[in-house]
Amino acid sequence: MKIEVEENLPQMDTKLDFYSASRLTGDATSEDLETIKRHTSVYVYETPVRLWHWINALAILTLCVTGYLIGSPPPTMEIGEAAEQFVFGYIRFAHFAAAMVMTVGFFGRIYWSFVGNHHSKQMFRLPIFNRHWWSEVFFELRWYAFLEKEPKKYVGHNPLAQIAMFFFMTVGLSFMIVTGFTLYAEGLGSDHWLSTLTAPVMNLVGNSQVMHSLHHLGMWAIVVFVIIHIYAAIREDVMSRQSMVSTMISGHRTFKDDRPE
């Protein structure tokens, strides 16, 4: 053990003690020192993916809050004459602006899944014909049901997370974008190109009020996802064998142990 340390720190005294190690790495013990010498991180989330994640999170937060208020407006405000105040108008504006940001971001994310690294594709495709992947899905289910003592290591999303991402983000956001823009097109008028584009969706649903209800339920599905997502990220950060929260900030997945499996 000591020999390795000496190799990496040639300027050090051959008789390396606890204090000389701690000069370099704070309160690191010699055991820690051995670990940090290994390359234990993988670059998973590239900059565009991380940027998208946080922009998307902010946009979704804005959309949920303003969207809820559009369905259940705040109490009447009498700041001035109707012509002088635009309270509800601004709420709707924020909703539409955040929707545009989210949509552009989503299309950017889809683009990146083609040019980005291997992990950037995970959210958009489920390897449902891969038996091994399914076995890992069930392993993860058992892990969350407290039936497995130790989780597996994953570089990207674990299979269960991948399923959640696929259905709530890829499918969910697509659903919200389609229904949302169909509703938005109503305000633009029936002769607008967006109305022509979304006409099949409106015809399928038949009634704009139903479309509102569907869009509303979609929001709650995303709220449910957000709760699970944040909980799972924090829980895995604490209990799993790899980093979680910081990975979406730095892009690097770091591992807590050296065992390959």
Place this chain on the structure above:
Amino acid sequence: MSHIETFYDVMRRQGITRRSFMKYCTLTASALGLGPAFVPKIAHAMETKPRTPVIWINGLECTCCSESFIRGAHPLAKDVVLSMISLDYQHVLMAAAGHAAEAALEESIEKYKGNYILAVEGNPPLNEDGMFCISAGKPFVEKLRHVAKDAKAVISWGACASYGCVQAAAPNPTQATPVHKVITDKPIIKVPGCPPIAEVMTSVITYMLTFDRLPELDRQGRPAMFYGQRIHDKCYRRAHFDAGQFVEAWDDDNARKGYCLYKMGCKGPTTYNACSTIGFNEGVSFPIQSGHGCIGCSEDGFWDQGSFYDRVTNLAQFGVERNADQIGMAAAGAVGGGVAIHAAVSALKAAQNKAQANRPADAQKEEV
């Protein structure tokens, strides 16, 4: 068909001056959104074209379409519109009854084969072989098919014929079916509403006889000029909507001030119609103007959208009626609670594992 009088002949015979006639043409042109250049075209058409024969049949309905139609406040509606179209068969207005009336229907079909417009008020119930609506001793659906066979075009009057309306509301025991699902081989123009606005009805007919074609229809088959925008888009209370000034309860101070009825469940934002521009009864008023929210009567399935007074619709699919917010909050609450329990169990489990790991090796051996 030279033996049929032209519209102009009929109008003059009824004592309408040429000046009034030209006024009518001008107003019709502007009601249809046409430029002044179209006024002489309309006048010419009315002077030269034979009256368009219309056969008006009534199925499962409440006659509110007919009632609205005869209140057409468009100038000369009573005298002219009913005369200019050759209304050869109409339960409510015709003098004949019984066998004489049915004979007149057959005669009209024979006489104007392929040229008449079929106006349908109400819809056919298809359940029990159509026995829930009997007209002249036969199921109405048979009559509809019979008359539609030789029609040039079909007008679906009102929400009944267009979408089904109240008789088609869930669970629709008689299987009341909108006209376009029964007649599939004819051009169909839907004029929804319960009732449709009188001027919309008369204008549709005027357009068809003036230009000899259907007006431009939107994606649902409604005349785009009247159903192209939502009531909300042209509502005179829209400024209060954008300002965030709402009626909070019936008869509150905000209601007296004429604030937006959005929170009271007004369906203006989801309803395509011309109420907020044309109005009813000579443009006197329309629901929102009289302080009641729009109920969305010209939309497909408007009876099945929960209460007229809810902004967020109740969803009956969940057994006990709950709206999207209540369902969503319940789901979010359940998931949040589940997450909290899961987190607690995770913590306990982790503590347990730690305790086991920390136990002396021989103690663990004994356990095994």
